[in-house]
Amino acid sequence: MKEQIISILEEIRADVDFEREGQKLIDDGILDSFDIISIVSEFNDAFQVEISVEDLLPENFNTPEAMETLIKKLQQE
Amino acid sequence: MAVISGVFMLFVAVTALLYFLVKKEWRWVVLLIASYVFFWMNSKWLLFIMAGSSLFTYFIGRCIHKNTRTAAWILKENAAVLLPADKKSIKAEKKSKNKKFLLLGLFVNFGILLFLKYYNFFGGNFNHLMQLLGIEARARSLDLLLPLGISFYTLQAAAYLIDLYREKYAAEKSPFRFLLFMSYFPLITQGPISRYDQLAKQLYRGHEFSYERMTRGMQLILWGLMKKLIIADRIAIPVNLIFDHSSTYGGVLLLFAAMGYGIQVYTDFSGGMDIVRGVSRIFGIELAENFRQPYFSRSIEEFWRRWHITLGAWMKDYVFYPLSLSRFSKKIGKVSRKLFGSQTGKKIPTFLAMFVVYFFVGFWHGAQWKYIVYGLWNGVFIMSGILLEGRYVWLCKKLRINTETFSWRLFQIARTFLICSVGRLFSRGENLKTAFSMIKGMVWTSGRSSFANAVKGGLGLTPANWILLLLMLLLLVAVDMIHEKGISISGFLGKQNLIFRWVVYYLAILSLLIFGIYGNIQGGTGFIYQQF
Incomplete structure (x- = not known):
């Protein structure tokens, strides 16, 4: 799943190295609100989940791993 | 009581003294009383509108919280016997009930704001429309007064209720503590629009007195006053002159007025923010940041x-x-x-x-x-x-522009500043017609005063004042550049020896006393964002 997440992220923001250690995509201001909406829309289609506005917290989008955890949680619900 | 006035500084000093004199658990009460005194001195009886909105928001918050807790309790107690469909239905029912509470809370809060701030706007437009349709119906214009900071505290109340609906945190238990969150005096005039989860705990905890923190607070206040009184209120003189007679000036002067207003509003608003953040820091309460060197932005x-x-x-x-x-x-x-x-x-x-x-x-x-x-x-x-992002990238490649260079960054910064400044003609111009006429006048200069004539007159400032303004702007750019690099000037000053620190403080105080523009000493100087 992680590879697919990174491939989606890279498609939206080709200029960012998403696998760099220690970076926080939201807290460090790397992703903006437009990117977030694009990412959510792609994730919803790719993983058959419905990410809601309540899930749009920095901690859920700071790293590809956090995004993976969120998607898995939503898939289980 | 204006924020820039001797009375306010005395008010802060007395509040701080009382705050650190009473027991820790009662310190938030000092802030609550001070906030209501401040509000009363500014808005008198309109205080009851703010208090009413706050209590109503508190009550709705409690309703949402109780409903959420009850649903969680039912789900937990009956976890073994409930089918997934039952759980889903309990959650849906909770959500639907909470939505009704939320909508009621938002309706009342925004209803008050819409009525007090926008009634005459809607009434005027309604009358205009009726006139166009030839219908004899008129909405009366009302003489309405706005409670201090209503545009700011309404957004704060709405954020609190929506966050509770989203189950981000638990509702505040004490109505009095909630009253403080809604009325905390440093932020009531012009923000920052604060979130309950970031501010409330800081407000309610009794903070220890810290000399180091107080000094950093005072530094921020001083810098805020310098930005407001030396830069904003000085550049306001030529800017106001041009805006007030916009039909007589043309070309570069109108562009200067737009850019000048951009600098004025930045130093006015961010100066005001520095002052209130500094005041709040004395109490040990850090307010949210409202500016991060905005004029270094490379895009809107x-x-x-x-x-x-x-x-x-x-x-x-x-x-x-x-x-x-x-x-x-x-x-x-x-x-x-x-x-x-x-x-x-x-x-x-x-x-x-x-x-x-x-x-x-x-x-x-x-x-x-x-x-x-x-x-x-x-x-x-x-x-x-x-x-058009793709097209820009393509164009840059075609024109062989290296987008990683300093000159390109500088161009982007200047372009952003220009677009922002022209946009400000709408917010600062008297009305839409004036704003459009000013944009036209930038290009079509016939019949307007020449640049040379206006400059000869000094646009309301003496040459010495222009030089001072220029020097202060250079200082502002330097400070913003240092902050942009992530260096804390306050931290740097703290590490210097006593003599150096006090020389800097004295220079700042002296420059304020000598170069500050003091309009109405008794009433103090108002802020642009206070009126919004």
Whole structure:
């Protein structure tokens, strides 16, 4: 799943190295609100989940791993 | 009681003295009393509107909290016997009930704001429309007064209720503590628009006195006063002169007025923020940051992430995200993909949400069409920037422009500043007609006063004042550049020896006393954002 997440992220923001250690995509201001909406829309289609506005917290989008955890949680619900 | 006045400084000193004299557990009460005294001195009986809104918001918050807790308790107690469908239905029922509470809370809070701030705007437009249709119906204009900071505390109340609905945190138990969250005096005049989860705990905890923290607070106050009194109120003189006689000036002078107003509003608003953040720091309470060197932005989109950050963040969390992820938005997305293809089509719902956001940003500033156009001006540039991004990259490649160079960055910064400044003609100009006429006058200068004549007159400032203004602007740019590099000037000063520190403080105080523009000493000087 992680590879697919990174491939989606890279498609939206080709200029960012998403696998760099220690970076926080939201807290460090790397992703903006437009990117977030694009990412959510792609994730919803790719993983058959419905990410809601309540899930749009920095901690859920700071790293590809956090995004993976969120998607898995939503898939289980 | 204006924030820039001797009375306010005395008020802060007395409040701080009382705050640190009483027992720790009662310190928040000192802040509550001080906040209500401050509000009373500014808005008198309108205080009851603010107190009423606060208590109502508190009550709705409790209702949402209780309903959420009850549903959680039922789910927990009956976890073994409930079928997944039952659990889903309990959650749906909770959500539906909470939504009703939320809507009621938002309706009352925004209803009061809409009525007091926008009634005459809607009435006037209604009358205009009726006149156009030839119908004899008139809405009476009302002489309404606004409670201090209503545009700011209403957004704070709405954020609190929406967060409770989203189950982000638990509701406040004490009505009195909640009254303090809604009225905390440093932020009631012009923000920052604060979030309950970031501010409340700091407010309620009794902080120890710290000399080091107080010094850092005072430094911030001093710098804020310098920005406001030496730069903002000085540059306001030529800017006001040109805006007040905009039909007589032309060309570069109008562009100067627009840019000058950009500097004025930045130093006025960020100066005010520094003062209130400094005051709050004395009590040990850190307020949210509202500015991050906005004029170093390379695009309008970046500018709005660095300018009035708390308003932008509010709009993002409570308007942009919910709208972008709404069912309506998804439907629009499906239709637009069919019409415009996958790439452009999927951007359309986001653009619509953005359009709504900037409409609200403009409208929030004031009940006039010019503010709406001001908001949309910014929105249009952001949308076009995203839509044409690919074309810009292609063009840069074709023209062999190296986008990693300093000169290109400088060009982007200057371009952003120019777009922002021209947009400000809408917010500062008397009305839309004046703003458009000023834009026209920048290019079409016939019949307008020449640049040479106006400069000879000094535009209301003596040569010495112009030199001082220029030096202060250089200092401002230097300070912003240092902050941009992530260096804390306050931290640097703290490490220096006593003599050096005090020389700097004395110089700052002296420059304030000598070079500050003191309009009305008794009433103090007002802030631009106070009126919004």
